[in-house]
Amino acid sequence: MAFDLAADLAARHEQHRYRHPLIQDGPCGRYAVVDGRQYLNFCSNDYLGLANDPAVITAFQEAAADWGVGSGASHLVCGHQRPHQQLEEALADHVGRERALLFSNGYMANMGVMTALLGKGDAVFHDRLNHASLLDGGLLSGARFRRFSHNDSSALRGQLQRSDARRKLVVTDGVFSMDGDVAPLADYATACEDNDAWLMVDDAHGLGVLDAQGRGSVFAQGVNKRVPVLMGTLGKGLGTAGAFVAGSHALIETLIQFARTYIYTTAMPAAVAAATLVSLSKAREEQWRREKLAALIQHFRLGAEQLGFSLMDSTTPIQPLLIGADQQALALSQQLREQGFLVIAIRPPTVPEGQARLRVTLSAAHEENDVDALLVALARCQRKDV
Ligand SMILES: *Cc1c(COP(=O)(O)O)cnc(C)c1O
Numbered sequence: 001m002a003f004d005l006a007a008d009l010a011a012r013h014e015q016h017r018y019r020h021p022l023i024q025d026g027p028c029g030r031y032a033v034v035d036g037r038q039y040l041n042f043c044s045n046d047y048l049g050l051a052n053d054p055a056v057i058t059a060f061q062e063a064a065a066d067w068g069v070g071s072g073a074s075h076l077v078c079g080h081q082r083p084h085q086q087l088e089e090a091l092a093d094h095v096g097r098e099r100a101l102l103f104s105n106g107y108m109a110n111m112g113v114m115t116a117l118l119g120k121g122d123a124v125f126h127d128r129l130n131h132a133s134l135l136d137g138g139l140l141s142g143a144r145f146r147r148f149s150h151n152d153s154s155a156l157r158g159q160l161q162r163s164d165a166r167r168k169l170v171v172t173d174g175v176f177s178m179d180g181d182v183a184p185l186a187d188y189a190t191a192c193e194d195n196d197a198w199l200m201v202d203d204a205h206g207l208g209v210l211d212a213q214g215r216g217s218v219f220a221q222g223v224n225k226r227v228p229v230l231m232g233t234l235g236k237g238l239g240t241a242g243a244f245v246a247g248s249h250a251l252i253e254t255l256i257q258f259a260r261t262y263i264y265t266t267a268m269p270a271a272v273a274a275a276t277l278v279s280l281s282k283a284r285e286e287q288w289r290r291e292k293l294a295a296l297i298q299h300f301r302l303g304a305e306q307l308g309f310s311l312m313d314s315t316t317p318i319q320p321l322l323i324g325a326d327q328q329a330l331a332l333s334q335q336l337r338e339q340g341f342l343v344i345a346i347r348p349p350t351v352p353e354g355q356a357r358l359r360v361t362l363s364a365a366h367e368e369n370d371v372d373a374l375l376v377a378l379a380r381c382q383r384k385d386v
Contacts, residue, residue: 016326017347027052030365032342039342040370042360047209047317048289049365050239050279060240063274071267075102076256079267087273090280091244095215095232096224099252103261104268106204106233106243107133111140112259113200113229113245114169118143123165125156125197127172129179134171134202143169150176153187160195168197169229174217175205178351178359180314182206182217189226200229208237208283209317214290238283240276242268289364293317296362296371303375307382312357320346320357321378329356332381339377 012018026033028051032041050056063083071079084102092100103109114137118124124138126147138145144165148155160168170192172183185201192199206217216232218224229251234242245255255262283289300319304311310322323329329345336343336358347356362371 041342043344045236047237056279059278060271060275063271067270075267081270083270083273095246097246098249100244100246101252103243108261109243110137112261114141116258122167125170157191171200174201174203180316180318185221185223198228202231204233207232214283238279292364317362319360322357326356335381
């Protein structure tokens, strides 16, 4: 049968890869409430603890009163309200670019940029572990598709040298979402400059978190001037929703004319933009959030290492524990759940085969004793006395 959905679903079950959303009965923060029970939440991307921040909530509420809820149209029709404009200007200023352009989310931003910049006759070069939205954007663009091994700038250089494409776009996550490590951006920038290619960085997990002012990976690595296309999301470190692309005036005008995921979709609610203006300034100015986070990261790594877990090469709030087999990762996640901790097991196809992991994420919303409690629970799982 052509549409034997039940068979495909059953196969997914058998692989231990069946997924379903948990219903959260409260806001995102230090805790999560699921099925009437409260858990310490170690799986959100709300790294700075801004998703449920009182000042951000107030900005959202006040803007909803002033601007309504729906924007009513796409940006180019009549949906581009003053808070959208203010946020685009604030984001451009924050990341030191001429212009920035809002998208409804990061997935659409990546699809939009890559299809606007690339077509047949062009080539896109991906790190193997790039986010799904980057891979999909590359496929949709019709450009030739090359993947290089993770964080391997000499492999990239070789591919660039062999390419005779008209335009060459190298794309990478700034911080890898499932590993927490960072891309070698200076080496990529040099390889691009030597081979007439452009570098695009998706900094979904770096923005707000890395650099003393939260300007992200390209500032932390001192390469901002060498990355023509910078994409950032608002739903992770900044705690709201949406995304942007920042770059030159010509880049942004190109996106406005040609990025279909910008043109043919309703503008985000102005209240989201207004709330983001506040969360952006808090992310920039409240350095204590990054300092607290850094201390929690160090504390967790030390403790997990002492327990003998396989940490990954990460200095960011993404601190996965590599487990291997899907079933084992799931069991560990379940044992933690029973002890009051929400930590999600990440399985293929999100990560490579045999590399299932517990994706622990830390947030400035946590306290040091939360991390201690998680470590105690992990130790109990190891001793299998849960
Ligand atoms: C989350 C994420 C996206 C998608 O952003 P959304 O705004 O959630 O659609 C894109 N790239 C990376 C690396 C991400 O982690």
